[in-house]
Amino acid sequence: MNHTNNTQQSNDARHDDDAALTEFLSSLMDYTPTIPDELVEHYLAKSGFQCPDVRLIRLVAVATQKFVAEVAGDALLQCRARQSAVVKDKREKQQKDKRPILTMEDLSKALRDYGVNVKHQEYFADSPSTGMDPASRDE
Amino acid sequence: MSHGGGESGRVHEKSQHAKRKSGSSGDEFAQAIAKIAVAQICESTGFQTFQQSALEILSDFTIHYISNLGKLAQSFANLAGRAEVNALDIIQGLEELGSSQGFAGASDVDHCIASSGTIRELVQYVSEAEDIPFAYSIPPFPVVRERKPVPSFLQIGEAPPGEHIPAWLAAFPDPQTYLQLSTENEGAADSNTRKIELAQLHKKIDRSLLNLQNFASNGSGGPSSVAAIRGSEAKLAVEGNPFLVAPLQFGEKEVSHVVPPAKLSNEAAVRNPINQNSLLGNHMSVLDTFAPAIEARKSRLCDSEEGQKRVLLNQRPAVQFKIGIGKKSVGTAQELSLQNKGVEKIGPWHGKDGEKDDKKKRAEKILKQSIENPGELAQL
Numbered sequence: 001m002n003h004t005n006n007t008q009q010s011n012d013a014r015h016d017d018d019a020a021l022t023e024f025l026s027s028l029m030d031y032t033p034t035i036p037d038e039l040v041e042h043y044l045a046k047s048g049f050q051c052p053d054v055r056l057i058r059l060v061a062v063a064t065q066k067f068v069a070e071v072a073g074d075a076l077l078q079c080r081a082r083q084s085a086v087v088k089d090k091r092e093k094q095q096k097d098k099r100p101i102l103t104m105e106d107l108s109k110a111l112r113d114y115g116v117n118v119k120h121q122e123y124f125a126d127s128p129s130t131g132m133d134p135a136s137r138d139e
Numbered sequence: 140m141s142h143g144g145g146e147s148g149r150v151h152e153k154s155q156h157a158k159r160k161s162g163s164s165g166d167e168f169a170q171a172i173a174k175i176a177v178a179q180i181c182e183s184t185g186f187q188t189f190q191q192s193a194l195e196i197l198s199d200f201t202i203h204y205i206s207n208l209g210k211l212a213q214s215f216a217n218l219a220g221r222a223e224v225n226a227l228d229i230i231q232g233l234e235e236l237g238s239s240q241g242f243a244g245a246s247d248v249d250h251c252i253a254s255s256g257t258i259r260e261l262v263q264y265v266s267e268a269e270d271i272p273f274a275y276s277i278p279p280f281p282v283v284r285e286r287k288p289v290p291s292f293l294q295i296g297e298a299p300p301g302e303h304i305p306a307w308l309a310a311f312p313d314p315q316t317y318l319q320l321s322t323e324n325e326g327a328a329d330s331n332t333r334k335i336e337l338a339q340l341h342k343k344i345d346r347s348l349l350n351l352q353n354f355a356s357n358g359s360g361g362p363s364s365v366a367a368i369r370g371s372e373a374k375l376a377v378e379g380n381p382f383l384v385a386p387l388q389f390g391e392k393e394v395s396h397v398v399p400p401a402k403l404s405n406e407a408a409v410r411n412p413i414n415q416n417s418l419l420g421n422h423m424s425v426l427d428t429f430a431p432a433i434e435a436r437k438s439r440l441c442d443s444e445e446g447q448k449r450v451l452l453n454q455r456p457a458v459q460f461k462i463g464i465g466k467k468s469v470g471t472a473q474e475l476s477l478q479n480k481g482v483e484k485i486g487p488w489h490g491k492d493g494e495k496d497d498k499k500k501r502a503e504k505i506l507k508q509s510i511e512n513p514g515e516l517a518q519l
Contacts, residue, residue: 016254017251017253017254018253020253020254020258020262021226021253021258024258024261024262024265025226027265028265031265031270032270032271032272032273034176034179034180034183034271034272034273035173035176035180035201035273036172036176036273036277038172038277038278038279038280039169039172039173039176039205039277040205042169042280042281043169043202043205043206043209044205044206044208044209046206046209047205047206047207047209047210047213048209048210048213049209049210049212049213049224050213050222050223050224051223051224052223055226056224056225056226056229059226059229059261060205060208060209060212060229062261062264062265063208063229063233063257063261064201064204064205064208065180065264065268066260066261066264066268067201067204068177068180068181068197068200068201068204069180069183069184069264069268070240071197071200072180072181072184072185072186072197073184073185075186076184076185076186099187099188100185100186100187100188101186101187101188101189101190102181102186102188102189102190102193102194102197103190103193104190104192104193104196106193107193107196107197111196111200113240114239114240115239116200118196120192
């Protein structure tokens with residue numbers, strides 16, 4: 001008895017889950033993800049993903065969008081944290097708060113949590129003799 | 140030097156740009172679109188401006204994410220014995236990608252995929268986030284070009300040439316496309332081949348000049364190279380180039396005889412001021428200058444040095460000597476350095492470098508060395 005009850009319950013649960021999933025997929029058709037369908041289709045086709053269903057493409061697009069939004073959110077937190085640390089010293093809050101810029105620093109810190117190591121150059125020189133003593137340069 | 144450095148930097152950039160453009164030419168469009176989409180997402184998150192490199196990295200990261208998700212989903216589908224991907228495969232892929240970050244219910248081993256924590260999070264995100272469509276409308280890409288297959292023999296209606304070729308195979312191309320054209324054709328495509336021929340010819344002449352120089356000084360391996368040169372020159376008679384005219388045989392042309400001076404060394408005699416006009420007027424072939432020397436070698440005069448001197452003096456007095464080490468004198472530079480003592484007197488000719496033909500300069504240089512070499516030998 002218990003067993004059948006359990007299975008019945010699990011069956012219902014499964015139906016609910018499926019129903020929820022189907023509902024979600026159909027709702028995706030109303031929501032337009034920021035990442036266009038053509039782009040997602042192109043890269044999925046490159047990696048061997050074969051599916052004629054548009055809803056699945058939308059699913060991937062939405063998942064990617066959420067992921068990128070998470071990363072951007074983390075980077076924004078890093079940016080704000082850096083700004084607040086500076087503000088304590090200098091009290092120039094208004095100057096920096098207006099425009100949060102996505103910098104390499106914040107991005108690399110945010111991506112580190114996702115297992116992506118991003119290291120960037122500190123600076124680039126124009127020519128091999130940049131920054132050298134002018135006497136040692138031959139004009 | 141900073142100016143030069145800057146310019147070289149720019150040139151380097153340009154070449155890098157060109158390389159980048161030509162390398163991943165198919166993907167540039169998709170990458171640009173990805174950049175725009177990512178910028179829009181970041182804008183909705185709160186950023187207002189981006190660093191160029193940061194945006195590029197993030198868009199590259201996004202592309203990798205999409206590709207990875209596709210690969211994972213496809214592998215899960217294949218694992219289950221299917222060729223087409225399911226929604227459940229995608230959710231499994233999402234779970235795997237999100238396992239590093241963690242999601243609700245990740246530790247449940249037996250949970251139903253449909254009720255996965257990732258989906259719940261997605262549902263939450265969709266309900267909360269604003270609906271920001273992509274900024275531009277994109278045509279479906281990549282554009283697939285219709286390929287016209289080569290028509291088969293059956294389609295053309297031809298009988299295949301030979302019994303071993305079945306008729307359903309593609310037909311052979313037009314014989315005109317692969318048969319060699321006659322050289323009298325002066326079409327536009329031929330000018331290129333002519334240029335290539337000329338370049339090869341110049342190379343041959345350079346080589347032959349070097350050979351002759353070595354030959355005149357060492358006296359070894361002469362006849363074979365000479366024969367080759369004669370043959371090649373006779374073959375390629377291009378109009379307008381005096382060096383490519385067929386060489387004159389010994390005795391064909393009347394050459395004035397010069398009485399050799401009493402002294403054995405030739406340096407004084409040869410360096411007399413000479414008519415420049417006569418040289419410019421006489422388009423002597425290279426072989427012409429060396430023909431007597433070659434003949435002398437062949438006839439094996441007993442007194443080789445004297446014979447060489449006499450024979451070389453038989454040349455027309457249109458010999459001028461240059462100090463300058465020209466760009467094309469490959470092997471002559473070293474020998475010139477040895478004979479520096481005699482070189483200073485020939486100073487005034489240096490300025491006329493630009494007026495003369497390169498070939499004539501080199502011929503003169505080689506001739507001078509060959510003349511001065513026996514002179515040195517005599518002095519030894």
